[in-house]
Amino acid sequence: MGRFKIQFAIIAVISAIFTYVILYYPSNEPTIYIDVLIEGVMAISCLFLMFFTETLKDSREVYRTLIISSCLLFSGHYLDVIDEFTISLALLDALEATFKPLGFLLFIAGSYRWVRFHENQSEQLKHLAEVDPLTGLLNRRAFTEKAQSLLLQPFNENQHVSVIVFDIDHFKGINDSHGHGLGDRVLTEVAAIVKSTLKKNDHVARLGGEEFVVLLNDTGVDRAKEIAEEIRTNIEAISILHRHQQIQCTVSLGIVSEHAVNTDITTLIERADMSLYQAKSDGRNCWRVAV
Numbered sequence: 001m002g003r004f005k006i007q008f009a010i011i012a013v014i015s016a017i018f019t020y021v022i023l024y025y026p027s028n029e030p031t032i033y034i035d036v037l038i039e040g041v042m043a044i045s046c047l048f049l050m051f052f053t054e055t056l057k058d059s060r061e062v063y064r065t066l067i068i069s070s071c072l073l074f075s076g077h078y079l080d081v082i083d084e085f086t087i088s089l090a091l092l093d094a095l096e097a098t099f100k101p102l103g104f105l106l107f108i109a110g111s112y113r114w115v116r117f118h119e120n121q122s123e124q125l126k127h128l129a130e131v132d133p134l135t136g137l138l139n140r141r142a143f144t145e146k147a148q149s150l151l152l153q154p155f156n157e158n159q160h161v162s163v164i165v166f167d168i169d170h171f172k173g174i175n176d177s178h179g180h181g182l183g184d185r186v187l188t189e190v191a192a193i194v195k196s197t198l199k200k201n202d203h204v205a206r207l208g209g210e211e212f213v214v215l216l217n218d219t220g221v222d223r224a225k226e227i228a229e230e231i232r233t234n235i236e237a238i239s240i241l242h243r244h245q246q247i248q249c250t251v252s253l254g255i256v257s258e259h260a261v262n263t264d265i266t267t268l269i270e271r272a273d274m275s276l277y278q279a280k281s282d283g284r285n286c287w288r289v290a291v
């Protein structure tokens, strides 16, 4: 706030000196006070714009554009005010005719950039709120919302939807033996493999820790089993070189398949989770189907 006051004072002093010097050339035309009032209000508004712009420093580009535009607009309107009191000076007229349109164009450009900047920021925030930063997959909340809205679509009676929940086997052991950095690499590799195994309109998310979920739209149990087996074998084939050692991992999977009508994602995940525990207790590195 202190800096605002200093800047404001500097502008006020410069304007006062300029006004004092220029008023030595009194106009021989009658002064139109309504024009003085209008231009005065415009000049003061531009001055406010100039100081409001201080708050837009999040984006240097927008800040620079708007500060230049408000300076030009202020100068243009201010020259117009004193022009009412002096004889017509060609230089003042030329400056005024340049500053005002240029300031206006920059104001439009700056405002456009400001809107774009905020759009980008809210897109980034949305992305951060929906995506797991390590794997780039959807997080649990975003997945649940997406899946729920997908399940609200009208389906015919024969359409099925399937969910696969899977979990990396003995992941704690991987972390403990090779460190969390390697554990993170395994999570990233697993996520990439699953993504490349699925079709574009299937959804995959990281539920948390080393647990993942896949939603297979319009997919019955037979196809879901095939996909689960593909995921299992593709993950089994992962081999990460770490300190001269090849690190491998396996997953256990639970599958549930339901009529798409009248089902909800929370129940599907819970049932798939139970099958996943069955797969774990049956020796891991396998899939089981909910009955």
Ligand SMILES: Nc1nc2c(ncn2[C@@H]2O[C@H](COP(=O)(O)OP(=O)(O)OP(=O)(O)O)[C@@H](O)[C@H]2O)c(=O)[nH]1
Pocket: 134, 167, 168, 169, 170, 171, 172, 173, 175, 179, 180, 181, 182, 183, 184, 187, 208, 209, 210, 280
């Ligand atoms: N590197 C890493 N580890 C994580 C992350 N999130 C959770 N973990 C670890 O994942 C491990 C999960 O261990 P457990 O729940 O015992 O599961 P597990 O060892 O895979 O055993 P089973 O599932 O029974 O085969 C814990 O050691 C957590 O610290 C993460 O983002 N990065």
